[in-house]
Amino acid sequence: MGLVLSVGFYTCFLFFVAGYLVRMVTWAQQAPPRVLPGKTLTLPVFLNALVDILLLRRLLRANDVLWLGEWTFHASLLILFLRHLRYVLEPSPPFVYAMDIPARVAAWLLPASLIYIGAMKLVIEKKTYISSYNFMLLGLMMVSCVSGLVMKYSLPADMVDIKHFTMGLVTFHMGISPESITFLFHFIIFLVLLVSLPTHMFAAPLTMIEARQREDELPYLLHEK
Amino acid sequence: MSSPTCCMKNSDSFTKNLTPSQRIEIDACTQCGECLDCCPVQQVTKNPDISPPEKIRMFREFIMATDSLKAKILGAKEIDRKLLEDFTRAVFECTTCGACGQNCTVGINTQRLWPMLRKEMVRRGLGPLGPQKEMPEAIGKTGNPYGKPAEERYSPWFPEDIQVVEKAPVAYYAGCTGAYEAHPMVKGDVLVLHAIGEPFTMLPPEEEVCCGFPLFITGQHDMLEGLVKRLVEAYQARDVKTLVCSCPCCVNIMARDWPLYYGRELPFRIRHITQAVAGAFAAGRLKIERELRERIIYHDPCYLSRGVGIMEEPRDVLKNIPGIELLEFDHNRLESRCCGAGGAARKVYHENAVAMGRLTIDEAVRKKADKLILSCPACYAKVHEAMQDHKTKIPIVDIMELISGLLGKG
Ligand code: SF4
Ligand code: SF4
Numbered sequence: 055m056g057l058v059l060s061v062g063f064y065t066c067f068l069f070f071v072a073g074y075l076v077r078m079v080t081w082a083q084q085a086p087p088r089v090l091p092g093k094t095l096t097l098p099v100f101l102n103a104l105v106d107i108l109l110l111r112r113l114l115r116a117n118d119v120l121w122l123g124e125w126t127f128h129a130s131l132l133i134l135f136l137r138h139l140r141y142v143l144e145p146s147p148p149f150v151y152a153m154d155i156p157a158r159v160a161a162w163l164l165p166a167s168l169i170y171i172g173a174m175k176l177v178i179e180k181k182t183y184i185s186s187y188n189f190m191l192l193g194l195m196m197v198s199c200v201s202g203l204v205m206k207y208s209l210p211a212d213m214v215d216i217k218h219f220t221m222g223l224v225t226f227h228m229g230i231s232p233e234s235i236t237f238l239f240h241f242i243i244f245l246v247l248l249v250s251l252p253t254h255m256f257a258a259p260l261t262m263i264e265a266r267q268r269e270d271e272l273p274y275l276l277h278e279k
Numbered sequence: 280m281s282s283p284t285c286c287m288k289n290s291d292s293f294t295k296n297l298t299p300s301q302r303i304e305i306d307a308c309t310q311c312g313e314c315l316d317c318c319p320v321q322q323v324t325k326n327p328d329i330s331p332p333e334k335i336r337m338f339r340e341f342i343m344a345t346d347s348l349k350a351k352i353l354g355a356k357e358i359d360r361k362l363l364e365d366f367t368r369a370v371f372e373c374t375t376c377g378a379c380g381q382n383c384t385v386g387i388n389t390q391r392l393w394p395m396l397r398k399e400m401v402r403r404g405l406g407p408l409g410p411q412k413e414m415p416e417a418i419g420k421t422g423n424p425y426g427k428p429a430e431e432r433y434s435p436w437f438p439e440d441i442q443v444v445e446k447a448p449v450a451y452y453a454g455c456t457g458a459y460e461a462h463p464m465v466k467g468d469v470l471v472l473h474a475i476g477e478p479f480t481m482l483p484p485e486e487e488v489c490c491g492f493p494l495f496i497t498g499q500h501d502m503l504e505g506l507v508k509r510l511v512e513a514y515q516a517r518d519v520k521t522l523v524c525s526c527p528c529c530v531n532i533m534a535r536d537w538p539l540y541y542g543r544e545l546p547f548r549i550r551h552i553t554q555a556v557a558g559a560f561a562a563g564r565l566k567i568e569r570e571l572r573e574r575i576i577y578h579d580p581c582y583l584s585r586g587v588g589i590m591e592e593p594r595d596v597l598k599n600i601p602g603i604e605l606l607e608f609d610h611n612r613l614e615s616r617c618c619g620a621g622g623a624a625r626k627v628y629h630e631n632a633v634a635m636g637r638l639t640i641d642e643a644v645r646k647k648a649d650k651l652i653l654s655c656p657a658c659y660a661k662v663h664e665a666m667q668d669h670k671t672k673i674p675i676v677d678i679m680e681l682i683s684g685l686l687g688k689g
Pocket of ligand 2: 310
C-alpha cells in the first residue's frame with residue numbers, strides 16, 4: 055500500500071508541477087506585436103495590490119456577504135496548509151508550531167465556510183451561474199475537512215507513522231503507509247485535489263496586481279500627470 | 280458564419296493574439312459569477328451560457344485542448360466546430376462594455392480581453408457576424424463603416440457660417456457615427472468649439488476616414504495600421520498639437536491603440552471634447568447666461584468612463600448651466616451600465632440593444648429627469664431607436680447639443 059500511495063503521490067505531484075510549468079510557459083509565450091510596453095510597478099501600487107490579494111478586496115466590493123465566507127475559507131485553508139508543513143519539514147520551522155491554535159480553529163471554520171458559501175450561492179442568492187467545477191472542488195474540500203476532523207477527534211491515527219511516511223515521500227525513501235483508513239482516505243482526497251486545483255490559484259494574484267496598476271494609470275491616460 | 284481560413288485547423292493554438300497578461304487573465308477567472316449581476320446582456324437575455332465566466336471557461340478549454348501539458352504529450356485535440364461557433368456567438372453578443380471587468384473579483388480587464396478573443400475567432404474564420412463583415416470593404420471604399428459617400432460626411436450638418444482653418448494647433452475629428460448617424464451631436468461640437476473662439480482645423484471629408492474602432496472591436500485588424508498612419512500624418516501636416524473628438528470609441532482607440540499602430544508616440548495629444556469645453560468654462564472663455572430650470576441625468580458612455588477615465592468633465596460642463604439639477608444613474612462613472620450600443624453587437628443583436636436602451640430610458644424617467652444627456656454617437660442613435668414604440672418617453676439630448684443651444688442666446 056505504501057508503494058501505491060507513494061507512486062500516486064509522485065505522479066500527482068508531477069502532474070501538478072508540470073501542468074503549471076506548461077501553463078506558465080503558455081503565459082510567457084511571445085506576445086503578439088503591438089502590445090504596450092509593460093509599466094514599472096511602484097511600491098505603493100504593489101502594496102495596495104497586496105492588500106487586494108490578502109483581503110480579497112475586489113470580492114468584498116462586489117459581494118460582502120459572500121466575501122465573508124470566501125475570505126474565511128481562503129484564510130483557513132492557508133493556515134491549515136502551513137500547519138500541514140510539519141509533515142514534510144524536519145525540523146519544523148517555528149511558524150508551523152505557531153499555527154497550532156489557529157489551525158485548530160481553522161479546521162472547523164473551513165467546513166463551516168464551505169457550507170456558508172454553498173448555501174449562499176444555491177439557496178440565498180440563487181445564482182444563475184453556478185460552476186459545477188467549483189462545486190466539485192467544494193465537495194472534495196468538504197470531504198477532506200471531515201476526514202481530517204475525524205482523524206483528529208474520533209479515530210485518531212498514529213502521528214508518528216504518518217510523519218514517517220510523509221517524510222519518506224519527500225526524502226524519496228518510500229516507507230510503509232500508516233494503517234489508519236481515515237488517513238488513507240484523507241491522503242487520497244488530497245491527491246485528487248492536487249491535480250484538480252483551480253487555475254486561478256497562481257493567476258488571480260498576478261491579475262490583481264495588474265488591475266491595480268491599470269486603475270492607477272487610468273486618470274492619466276487623457277490628463278497630464 | 281464564414282468558413283475557416285484555408286490552413287487553419289481547430290487544433291491550432293488559441294493564444295497567438297493574447298498578451299501574456301491576457302493569457303494569465305484567462306486562467307485567473309474563478310468562475311465566481313459575481314460579474315453576471317452587472318452585465319447588461321445578462322439583464323436582457325438571462326442566458327448564463329453567454330456570460331463572462333462561461334466565455335472564459337470555454338476559451339480556457341480551447342487553450343487546454345491545444346496548449347496544455349496533455350496536448351503537448353498526446354498532441355493537440357481538434358475542437359468541435361459547434362463549440363467554437365457557440366463561443367463566437369457569445370463573444371460577439373457582448374457589448375464589450377467592460378462592466379464585468381470593473382466588477383470582476385480578480386480584476387480581469389474584459390474591455391480589452393473580449394476584443395482580442397473576437398480577433399482570434401476572426402483569425403479562425405468564425406467571426407465577425409452578419410453586417411459586421413461588410414465593414415472592411417465599406418471602409419476601404421468610402422472611408423466609413425456605413426458605406427456612405429464621403430461628400431455626405433459633413434454637408435448635412437456642418438453649420439454654414441462656421442469656417443475651419445487650414446492649419447491650427449487644435450483639430451476636431453467628427454467620427455463616422457457622429458457624422459452619419461448623430462448629426463445634432465457633431466453639429467453641437469462644432470458650434471461649441473467655435474464659441475470658444477480659438478481657430479480649429481478639420482480634415483476634408485474624404486480624408487477624415489474611420490478611426491479604426493469598428494474594425495478593432497470586431498476583431499478585423501488588418502486595415503488598422505493603414506488608417507491610423509493616414510490620419511496621424513494628415514493631422515501632423517496641419518501642425519496639430521491637440522486632436523479633439525467627442526466620440527468615446529474614437530477617443531479610446533486614439534489614446535490606447537493609435538500609438539501602437541503608428542509605431543511610436545503620437546505627435547499630438549488626444550482630448551475629449553468635454554475636456555476642452557470644461558477648460559474653456561473654467562478659463563472664462565465660455566459662459567452660459569440662460570437659465571435652464573430642469574432636472575437632467577447624464578449617462579457615462581462605457582468607453583469614456585471605464586475606457587479612458589473621463590467622468591468629471593462632462594459633469595463640470597453641465598454644472599455651468601444656471602438652474603440645472605444634475606441627477607445620477609444608480610450605476611454611474613466607472614460603474615456605468617451600457618446603453619446597449621457598444622461593441623458593434625447592436626448590428627447583429629438588435630433586440631438586446633433596444634432592451635438595454637430601454638432600461639436606461641426607464642431609469643431616467645423613474646428618476647423624474649426632464650432630459651437624458653448622452654455623449655456618445657452610438658448611444659445617441661441607439662437610445663433614440665429604443666424609444667420608438669416604447670411606453671416611456673424622455674427627450675434625449677447630446678451634451679454639446681444642449682450646451683450649443685444655450686450659448687449666446689442670453
Ligand atoms: S463586457 Fe459588458 S456586455 Fe460584455 S460580458 Fe461584460 S458586462 Fe456583459
Ligand atoms: S467576476 Fe471575474 S472571476 Fe468572477 S466569474 Fe466574472 S470574470 Fe470570472
